[in-house]
Amino acid sequence: MKKILGLVSASIMALALFASCCNSDGIIRTEVPARPAGQESMLQFAAPAIDTVHIGFIGLGARGTGAVERYCFIDGVKVVALCDILQENTEKNAEILKNHNMPEAQQYYGDDQVWKQVCERDDIDLIYIATNWQAHAEIAKYAMECGKHVAIEVPAALTLDEIWDLINTSERTRKHCMQLENCVYDFFELTTLNMAQQGLFGEILHGEGAYIHNLTDYWDGYWNDWRLTYNRDHRGDVYPTHGIGPVCQAMDIHRGDKMNVLVSMDTKSVCGREYYEQHRNNGQPAPEFKNGDHTMTMISTEKGKTIMIQHDVVTPRPYNRLYQLTGTKGFANKYPIEGYMIDIETASKHQETAASEGVSAQIGLDELFAHDFVPEDVKNALMEQYKHPIQKELEDIARKVGGHGGMDFIMDYRLIYCLRNGLPLDMDVYDLAEWCCVSELSAISIENGNAPVEVPDFTRGEWNKVNGYKHAFKDGAK
Ligand SMILES: NC(=O)c1ccc[n+]([C@@H]2O[C@H](COP(=O)([O-])OP(=O)(O)OC[C@H]3O[C@@H](n4cnc5c(N)ncnc54)[C@H](O)[C@@H]3O)[C@@H](O)[C@H]2O)c1
Numbered sequence: 001m002k003k004i005l006g007l008v009s010a011s012i013m014a015l016a017l018f019a020s021c022c023n024s025d026g027i028i029r030t031e032v033p034a035r036p037a038g039q040e041s042m043l044q045f046a047a048p049a050i051d052t053v054h055i056g057f058i059g060l061g062a063r064g065t066g067a068v069e070r071y072c073f074i075d076g077v078k079v080v081a082l083c084d085i086l087q088e089n090t091e092k093n094a095e096i097l098k099n100h101n102m103p104e105a106q107q108y109y110g111d112d113q114v115w116k117q118v119c120e121r122d123d124i125d126l127i128y129i130a131t132n133w134q135a136h137a138e139i140a141k142y143a144m145e146c147g148k149h150v151a152i153e154v155p156a157a158l159t160l161d162e163i164w165d166l167i168n169t170s171e172r173t174r175k176h177c178m179q180l181e182n183c184v185y186d187f188f189e190l191t192t193l194n195m196a197q198q199g200l201f202g203e204i205l206h207g208e209g210a211y212i213h214n215l216t217d218y219w220d221g222y223w224n225d226w227r228l229t230y231n232r233d234h235r236g237d238v239y240p241t242h243g244i245g246p247v248c249q250a251m252d253i254h255r256g257d258k259m260n261v262l263v264s265m266d267t268k269s270v271c272g273r274e275y276y277e278q279h280r281n282n283g284q285p286a287p288e289f290k291n292g293d294h295t296m297t298m299i300s301t302e303k304g305k306t307i308m309i310q311h312d313v314v315t316p317r318p319y320n321r322l323y324q325l326t327g328t329k330g331f332a333n334k335y336p337i338e339g340y341m342i343d344i345e346t347a348s349k350h351q352e353t354a355a356s357e358g359v360s361a362q363i364g365l366d367e368l369f370a371h372d373f374v375p376e377d378v379k380n381a382l383m384e385q386y387k388h389p390i391q392k393e394l395e396d397i398a399r400k401v402g403g404h405g406g407m408d409f410i411m412d413y414r415l416i417y418c419l420r421n422g423l424p425l426d427m428d429v430y431d432l433a434e435w436c437c438v439s440e441l442s443a444i445s446i447e448n449g450n451a452p453v454e455v456p457d458f459t460r461g462e463w464n465k466v467n468g469y470k471h472a473f474k475d476g477a478k
Contacts, residue, residue, distance in 0.1 A: 027451075027452045027453065027454050028444060028445075028448060028451050028453045029453075030453070030456060032457065032460065033168075034460075035168075035171070036168065036172070039168065040174075041171065041459065041460075041462055042171055042174075042176075042428055042429050042430070043254075043462055043465060043466055044424050044428075045174070045176070045424060045428065046422050046424050046472075047149065047175070047419070047422065048422055049420060049421055050419050050420055050422075051420065052076055052078055053077045053078070053420060054077075054123055054125045054126070055077055055078070055124065055127075056080060056082075056119070056121065056126070056128070057079065057082055057093070057130070058083045058115045058127060058128070058129050058130070059083070059084060059131030059132070059135070060082060060084040060086075060089040060093050060130070061084070061131075061223050062221060064084070064093075064130030064131075065092060065096070066408065067128060068096050068097070069096050069100075070402075070403055070408060070409050070412050071412060072096065072097065073401045073409070074412060076416060078103065079103075079105045080105050080106065080123060081108060081121065081124065082097075082105045082107050082108070083108040083109065083115050083118045085111065085112055085114075085223075086109060086223075087107070087109040087110065089109070090107040090108065090109045091107070093105075112135075116142060119143040119146040120146055125148065125149060126148060126151060126415075127148045127151070128180075129143075129153060130180075131153075132222070132223060132226035133155060133158055134158070134230070136152050136153065136155075136156050136158075137156065137162035137165060137166055140152050140156065140166060140169075140177060141165055141169045144169045144177060145169065145173060147175065148175060149175050149176040149177075150175065150176065151415055152177070152178070152180060152432075153179075154179060154180060154182075154242065155179070155238075155239060155240070155241050155435070155436045155439060156180075156432050156436055157433075158436070158439055159440050160437060160440050160441075163432070163436055163437055166429060166432065167429050170429040176419075176425055176428075176429075177429040177432060178425045178427050178428070178429075178432070179427055179432040179435065179436070180411060180415075181242070181411075181427060182404060182407045182411045183241075183242040183323075183407065184245045184246050184249055185390075185407040185408075185411045186246075186405070186407040187391055187405075187406070188323070188338055189246040189323060189334070190388035190390060190410075191383050191386050191387055191388050192246075192250070192323075193246070193469075194388045194389075195330075195332070195340075195382070199329075200327075200330055200342060201325055201326075201327025201329055201330035201342070202328030202329030203327055203328045204326070205305055205306070205327060205328060206305060206306045206308075206324075206326040207247030207248075207251055207305070207306075207308075207325050208243075208247065208307070208308045208323070209243030209244050209245070209247045209309050209310075209321060209322050209323055210242075210243045210310035210311065210321055210323075211239045211242045211243050211310075211321060212310060212311075212313075212317055212320040212321070213313055213319050213320075214313065214314065214316060214319075215313045215314070216314075219279070225280070228280065231290075231291040231313070232272075232276055232288070232289050232290060232291065233290055235290045235291060235446050236264060236266070236291075236295060236439055236440070236441075236442035236444075237264065237297050237309060237310075237311040238291060238311065238439050239311055239313070239439075240297070240309055240311065240435060240436070240438035241436060243310065244309050244434075244435050244438060245427075245431070246323055247307055247323070247325070248307075248435065249469045250469075251301065251305055251307070252469050253463075254431070254434065254458070254459050254462075254463040254466070255466040255467065255468050256303070256464060256466070257301050258302045258455075258457055258459075258464075259300075259301055259434060259455040260299075260301055260454065260455060261299070261453065261455065262298065262438065262441055262445060262452070262453055263297070263298050263450055264297040264441075264442035264443075264445040264450065265295070265445075265446065265450050266292025266293075266294065266295040266296070266446050267292045267293045267294045267295075268292060269291060269293055269314075270293055271293050271315050271316075272292075272293055272313075273286055276289050292446075293312060294311070294315065295310065295311040295312070296309070296310050297309045297442045297445075309438060310322065319335075320336065321335055322334070322335055323335065329342065330342040339374070339379060340378075340379055340382060341372075341373055341374060347378050390410060394413060398410050398413075414426050414471070417474075418472060421472075423474065424472050426471055430458045433456075434458060437455060441455060
């Protein structure tokens, strides 16, 4: 007890900054604001169906331009506005529309407030935001207040204040506020989610995810150096959503379980700091580069599960989003090799199926069981049997249109499909909140000696109302 109090008093300054408080259990808690009167939950929210979704794009750098290109392949949409500070970017995207024989869209450019004119138009249903992180929440809030649904690139919000603001605005305006987390639509993740939902792994006990991607070749490409600057100025896992999103869906977070407490640690900054000094500071020592080279966050859930998330964008490591699920009856792993472990009986059945289809087994299962992944033929048979219905429907066109191998197209397609059919979206504003909150909460933990920090219940008491994560389909079809 004394130890915990000692730890907390040593960090009292940092605590004050976050307007948080610490109980006798040593857990730092941040404020959960009461839901304002007259405001309702957005759980399972469905808006009236929209026949043709009129879209305004704000932020047309690398990511926004890719999105405009993908929307040329989606039925039932009309791009009516293209907005970026830079005219060259709106022009480039106007050219893309033209090349795809799409109607011309009005261009907005010239300053960092011109996006307001897009939000204020009365012929737009959806504002698609792909600016740098720092502008996301402000634009999204204003757009919802102007009566638009919003889809926001990752991370949609950077601080708890921004997160609560987006939740309150979405609840008040009854407008969708979806984060564009694409990794939940990657083929392996979709198939594995389907397996998990059908009980192949038993009860999921532990999940891992990460964003491990050496950005050395990319730092110079960001407008105004926004990304390196943000990393320079912030500790914690500043890009958590790719890692945590797929794990939270498989673990039914706020649909039967909730994250309770997190603890974060980081390494000192070596590679990040050196890169900054060499490329931004004339080789001179940088006064401060805050983001540690490697950051780890462990999270416990109400139902006794654990999650581990990692962030590393500077060390010389191969790309890795980890994505692992450990269940009572099986295991799934995406990086560096895709593989599954399941109980021997189920695996045998799949090996028989594979053999009957002329695919011979490479190795006896009994030799492998409990020591290795199931053999390739069993894995392939499993992945075919459990292929997610969304993947079955879309994989051909998704591969053709592309966007990280196709997952970006599926994300965009599903957003429009749900809007056009008046369905709840695949990701709600509480997913956005839970996946983004790791940024500020991990910083609080680290700056307070790796102290445990409570993960707020962003649903404000409704985390157990929905029974399991599900995608919505028209006529209830799967
Ligand atoms: N999901 C993914 O796989 C993925 C991949 C890459 C980037 N992203 C995300 O996409 C977003 C954009 O990243 P990027 O790589 O395209 O960055 P970028 O620097 O290439 O583009 C940002 C664009 O936003 C514009 N912009 C900035 N402020 C603006 C304002 N006030 N009004 C209008 N335009 C404004 C800039 O002019 C620039 O063109 C980020 O949130 C990033 O994390 C996601």
